[in-house]
Amino acid sequence: MILDTDVLGYYERGGELTRLRHGRNRLEFLRTRDVLRRTLPPAPARVLDVGGGAGVHAEWLAADGYEVELIDPAAPSVRVGWSRWRSSAGTPPSTTASTTGI
Numbered sequence: 580m581i582l583d584t585d586v587l588g589y590y591e592r593g594g595e596l597t598r599l600r601h602g603r604n605r606l607e608f609l610r611t612r613d614v615l616r617r618t619l620p621p622a623p624a625r626v627l628d629v630g631g632g633a634g635v636h637a638e639w640l641a642a643d644g645y646e647v648e649l650i651d652p653a654a655p656s657v658r659v660g661w662s663r664w665r666s667s668a669g670t671p672p673s674t675t676a677s678t679t680g681i
Contacts, residue, residue, distance in 0.1 A: 582652060582653060586653070587653065590632070590653040593633070595632040595633050595635070596633045596635075599635045600635065608635065608636075611636065612636070612639060615636070615640075616643070619645070622643055622644030622645045623644055623645065623646065624645055624646070625645070625646045625647075625648070626640050626645045626646070626647045626648070627647075627648050627650070628640070628647055628648065628649040628650070629650055629651075630650075630651055630652075631649035631650070631651050632651050632653060634649055637649045
């Protein structure tokens with residue numbers, strides 16, 4: 580899949596890394612997490628995070644005990660998220676990320 584250069588540039592700058600963590604977009608994060616926690620089967624279970632970007636949702640899903648596979652066409656976004664995880668507390672348990680097969 581080929582991404583538009585403007586879209587790719589946004590992800591390369593880490594735009595999605597913080598978008599849902601701060602400011603007015605935090606409500607989107609909290610609402611999505613609330614809905615998923617109420618509707619997903621209880622952990623342990625497998626979750627496919629399609630278009631998961633930097634792993635904002637994969638991170639808390641893994642912490643809740645889910646086995647998460649994250650796929651996203653924006654490789655820079657996935658790399659940024661994994662770099663952040665490794666530099667903080669290590670790779671989230673039971674989480675894999677890929678930019679292939681999309």
